[in-house]
Amino acid sequence: MVGGINVLISAEDIVPLLFLALPFGYFLYIVFYTLDLFFLNPFKRIPPLTEKEERLIASQLPFFNQLSISKKEKFKKRVVRFRKRKKIDFHEDVEEREKITLLLSATAAMLTLGMADFLILSIKRVIVYPTQYYSRITKKDHYGEYNPGLKTIVFSADHLLEGFRIPNDNRNLAVHEFAHAISFNVANKFYTRSYVFLLGLKKIKWLFKNPEFNRKMEESGYFRAYGKTNVHEFFAVAVENFVETPEVFENQFPKLYRIIKRMLNFGFYRMPEF
Template sequence: MISLIRHLRRRSLLRRPFPEAWLGYLEARVPFFRTLSPGLRQTFLDKLKVFAWEKEFIGAGGLTITDEIRVVVSATAVQLVVHLDLSYYDALREVIVYPGAFKLPDRTGAVLGEAKHWGTVILSWQSVLAGLRNPDDGHDTAAHEFAHVLDRADGAFDGTPRLRRYSHYQTWASVMSEHFRKLQTGQRRERQVLDDYGGLNEAEFFAVATESFFEKPLQMREKTPGLYEELKRFYGWDPATGA
């Protein structure tokens, strides 16, 4: 019943026109939006408006949620699922946005982002903008946290999201484990492409690899081609060529 209600709700949201003002936010703040082909752009806009209207956005630390924040944050989430289904975000209920770095009761020191088990993503607006302003440095907090949501879609933060086919799991496990171990042991090629934080555990490896896949696709394709191909098969597109 919940799935049917969600499906009907999304159909209703899709019929609503895309707000003209939102295009200005995308053009000004989201560099990758300008690179999308006309067909892919329409798919992106359809998914973005559903995500932006479906999820609850909550301002924290004195921040007021504006349409600009809602649209730009939604864009960072939808980039990951342009060739996937929005069902990967079914368990995500709310996005909490702070103006800058923030502290959490269960963490020491300030953080820039966090994905929670219970369907919440917490982001720093300042960090979201920084990730978008530098689209090729391999660091994108929003992409990192939303990758955790994709990972969690099958029930656990374990570095393996719900793959397209059952037959893909064996190769995924082999490739991801290989590069995870190489990053942990400081192999040069992995460290040229991936942040060391990805060596913490398999979940962080997938999130860090996702950041690099979208931000440093050419380097990843050259230095760690097996990892690149596996992520390309999952995400369904090739950011190195834009196809």
């Protein structure tokens, strides 16, 4: 060829190049998948919370207002990352879907703020029904439930939102079900935080069976009756109280309060002033 270079590449030349390119391409895929998994992919930026969303969280979760500036920033980042990672399946005529998604993400971020695993890997699927639903697994009607086998957490939208309407009535469906999921998630890992959590759960089991503690619990009426079902339900109910009325909790049941505080690693938390 005159005035140029004639390059001829045969099929035999291409095959070795392909064998070299495929492992490299797979390596790049793994790298970007890992970066995306831990939200470190520079090509995928997660939008931060809007001012409107921050105001909603502040109004629905008094916990947020008690955080330091640095903890608020950590909390907000975890909210958007949880929201990005978890797909929520809304059934039928569920309204206020964006609000529900935000509140669920904020609740998960709140309860795991003292932990490393804020994505709660024991949850793969989130389902929201408009109201009370019938579970084909338990053969009962439910407001919400957590199924560790299916790694699925389920809520009824009306009871979910009702839990945020009154911030200090010790009833919050989102907190209750996430407490179950977190308990299962942390208990099945092997690191220091798991040991602290399991030790706390062991202490709660002892209190749950202790006659004197039960007598005091009956007389106070502080914990709702559903907590008597079993120790796991008692833990979830106690976490609701811990979140919604921490000052009353610490005054009436200081030992249990300290146990849960250590389990959730909430040493950073300042008591709200009502």
